[in-house]
Amino acid sequence: MRGVTRPSDPLDTVLAYHEATRHHYDRYANSLGYLDWATQPDPFRRFAGSERQFLPRTVARSPLAYDRLFDGAGIVAEPCTRDSLADFLRHALAVSAWKRFQHSRWALRVNPSSGNLHPTEGYLLLPPGNPLGEAGLFHYVAADHALERRAVVAPETWRRVFPDLPVGAFLVALSSILWREAWKYGERSFRYCQHDVGHALAALRLSASLAGWRLQICPEWSHAALATVLGLDRPDGFLPEEREEPELLALVWPAAVDRPRLPEPDPAALAAWRGSAWSGTANRLSQDHHEWPILGEVADATQKPAGIAAEPLAHPARPIADLVPAPDARRLLQQRRSAVAMDGRSSTSLVRFVRLLQRVMPAAGAPWDALHSAPQVHLLLFVHRVDGLVPGVYLLPRSAEGEARLRALARPDCRWQRPDGVPADLPLWLLLPGDCRSVARNVSCAQDIAGDGFFSLGMLAHFEPALRARGAWFYRNLFWETGVIGQVLYLEAEALGARGTGIGCFFDEPALQVVGLSGLEFRSLYHFTVGMPVEDPRLTTEPGYGG
Ligand SMILES: Cc1cc2nc3c(=O)[nH]c(=O)nc-3n(C[C@H](O)[C@H](O)[C@H](O)COP(=O)(O)O)c2cc1C
Numbered sequence: 001m002r003g004v005t006r007p008s009d010p011l012d013t014v015l016a017y018h019e020a021t022r023h024h025y026d027r028y029a030n031s032l033g034y035l036d037w038a039t040q041p042d043p044f045r046r047f048a049g050s051e052r053q054f055l056p057r058t059v060a061r062s063p064l065a066y067d068r069l070f071d072g073a074g075i076v077a078e079p080c081t082r083d084s085l086a087d088f089l090r091h092a093l094a095v096s097a098w099k100r101f102q103h104s105r106w107a108l109r110v111n112p113s114s115g116n117l118h119p120t121e122g123y124l125l126l127p128p129g130n131p132l133g134e135a136g137l138f139h140y141v142a143a144d145h146a147l148e149r150r151a152v153v154a155p156e157t158w159r160r161v162f163p164d165l166p167v168g169a170f171l172v173a174l175s176s177i178l179w180r181e182a183w184k185y186g187e188r189s190f191r192y193c194q195h196d197v198g199h200a201l202a203a204l205r206l207s208a209s210l211a212g213w214r215l216q217i218c219p220e221w222s223h224a225a226l227a228t229v230l231g232l233d234r235p236d237g238f239l240p241e242e243r244e245e246p247e248l249l250a251l252v253w254p255a256a257v258d259r260p261r262l263p264e265p266d267p268a269a270l271a272a273w274r275g276s277a278w279s280g281t282a283n284r285l286s287q288d289h290h291e292w293p294i295l296g297e298v299a300d301a302t303q304k305p306a307g308i309a310a311e312p313l314a315h316p317a318r319p320i321a322d323l324v325p326a327p328d329a330r331r332l333l334q335q336r337r338s339a340v341a342m343d344g345r346s347s348t349s350l351v352r353f354v355r356l357l358q359r360v361m362p363a364a365g366a367p368w369d370a371l372h373s374a375p376q377v378h379l380l381l382f383v384h385r386v387d388g389l390v391p392g393v394y395l396l397p398r399s400a401e402g403e404a405r406l407r408a409l410a411r412p413d414c415r416w417q418r419p420d421g422v423p424a425d426l427p428l429w430l431l432l433p434g435d436c437r438s439v440a441r442n443v444s445c446a447q448d449i450a451g452d453g454f455f456s457l458g459m460l461a462h463f464e465p466a467l468r469a470r471g472a473w474f475y476r477n478l479f480w481e482t483g484v485i486g487q488v489l490y491l492e493a494e495a496l497g498a499r500g501t502g503i504g505c506f507f508d509e510p511a512l513q514v515v516g517l518s519g520l521e522f523r524s525l526y527h528f529t530v531g532m533p534v535e536d537p538r539l540t541t542e543p544g545y546g547g
Pocket residue numbers: 108109111112113114115116192195196199336337338339340447449501502503504505
C-alpha cells in the first residue's frame with residue numbers, strides 16, 4: 001500500500017494526505033479497486049441495550065413555501081416537542097425512500113452520501129425537561145426514525161456543560177464512521193466523509209427553519225470535548241477498525257432569541273458528564289475490515305484543538321424572488337435525489353440559472369449561518385445549456401478576496417466578461433467561451449453526467465493559505481463548506497424541476513489548469529452537475545417508512 005511519510009506537523013500530514021488521495025488521469029487514489037461484498041458495512045448504527053423511542057413518522061403541519069427555508073420569514077418558533085423533533089429529523093437525516101432492483105433493496109436518505117454509504121451519524125443532546133424524558137444524549141436511528149438513549153445526564157451536570165441555554169434550545173451533533181466510506185473508496189474516503197458532513201449540516205440547518213429554529217456550529221468546542229459528550233471515547237462496543245469520529249456540535253435555538261455563547265466546558269464539567277449513566281453497545285458493522293492507516297493519520301491531524309474563536313460573520317442580505325407557484329418545503333426536502341444520468345438535450349433559462357447561483361452565494365440566513373467561517377469556496381462553472389448564455393467556462397467567486405486572488409492567478413487570456421442579463425450583484429464572469437462538454441466530462445472522471453446537464457462545476461477552495469492561517473483542523477471545514485453548497489444545489493435543482501448530482505470523482509489538476517491555476521493556493525474539492533435527469537425504469541421506489 002502506498003503510504004504518506006509521517007510528518008509530525010499536522011498541516012504537513014494533511015497536505016500529504018491531500019496529495020496522496022488526488023486522482024490522476026493515469027492513476028486513481030489508492031483503494032481496493034473492487035467491492036468486497038463479504039465485508040460490506042451495515043449502513044445503520046444501533047446501540048444494543050439502549051432504550052429506544054420511536055418518533056412520529058408524519059406530523060401534521062401547515063405547508064411552508066420552499067423559499068422560507070432560507071430566510072425563515074414569518075415562521076414562529078415552535079417549542080421543542082416530540083413532534084417538532086420528529087419533523088426536524090424527518091426532513092434532515094431520515095430515510096426518504098427505498099429503491100429496489102431485482103433482489104437488491106437499499107435506502108435513500110434526505111441527506112445524500114457519496115456512494116450511498118452514509119458514514120454520518122446524528123445525535124441529539126436534550127436538556128432537562130425535554131419531551132423524551134431526562135436530559136441526555138440520544139442517537140438517531142434513521143432506519144426506524146427512532147432515538148436511542150445513550151446517556152442520562154444529571155440536570156446539574158447538564159447545566160455545567162451547557163450553561164445559559166435559552167428555553168427551547170438543544171444541541172445536535174454529527175460523527176463519521178470512516179470505515180463505511182473506506183470499504184468502497186479506500187484512502188480518498190476521508191474527503192467523502194467530510195462532504196457528507198457538510199451535506200448533513202445543511203440538511204439540518206434547513207430543516208431547523210421548518211420549526212422557526214436556527215442552527216450553528218459551536219466553534220469553540222474541541223474534538224476531545226465533543227468525543228466526551230458523545231461517548232465516542234468510551235469502549236461501548238466501538239471497534240478500532242470502525243472508528244466513529246466526532247465531527248461537529250451545533251446549537252439549535254429559537255430564531256427570535258439571541259444566540260448564547262457556548263464555550264468549551266471545563267475539564268471538571270466534562271468529567272462529570274463522563275460519569276453519567278451510559279447505556280448501549282455499538283453494533284458491529286462488518287465481519288472483517290481492510291485497514292487504511294492514512295485515514296487514521298489524517299483524522300488525527302485534523303482534530304480540532306481547544307481555544308479556537310469563532311470568526312465574525314457578516315454575510316449580506318440577498319433577497320431572492322419567491323418561486324411561483326411555491327413548492328412545498330417538506331415535499332422538496334424529501335424528494336431530493338441524485339440523477340444517475342442526464343438527458344444531454346434539455347436546457348434551462350437564464351432566469352433560473354441566475355436564481356440558482358444567487359442561492360449559493362453566502363447570505364444572511366440559512367444555510368450559510370450554520371458555518372462559522374468566512375467563505376473559502378468559489379465555483380468554476382462549465383456551462384453547456386443555459387438559454388441566453390454563451391456556453392463556456394465561467395467563474396462565480398463567492399468572496400471579494402477570492403475574486404482578487406483568482407484574477408491574479410488565472411491565465412491571462414481569461415476574459416473576465418460580465419454576461420448580459422445577469423444582475424449586478426451576482427459576480428458571474430465569463431472566462432473562456434466555447435463548447436466545454438468534453439472537458440467537463442474529462443475532468444469529472446469521464447462521467448457523462450458532467451457534460452450532459454445544463455452545467456457542471458468544480459468547487460475551488462482557497463486551500464493552503466486558508467489552512468496555514470487557521471490550522472490543519474480547518475481541512476474538514478473546507479469540505480463541509482463544499483457539502484453545504486452541494487446541498488443547496490441539490491435542492492435548487494429540484495425546485496427548478498431538474499436534478500443534481502454530487503461528483504466526488506474528479507481530476508483536480510486538469511480542472512484547475514482549464515483556467516491556468518496550479519499549485520496549492522486553490523484546489524478543487526468537489527464537483528457537481530445539474531440537468532434534466534433520465535430515470536432508470538428498472539428501479540422501483542417504496543416509501544421511507546412503510547405502514
Ligand atoms: C460527496 C458525494 C460524491 C458523489 N460522487 C458521485 C460521483 O462521482 N458520481 C456519481 O454518479 N454520483 C456521485 N454521488 C451521488 C451519490 O452516489 C448519491 O448521492 C447516492 O447514491 C445517494 O443517492 P441520492 O443522492 O439519490 O440519495 C456523490 C454524492 C455525494 C454526496
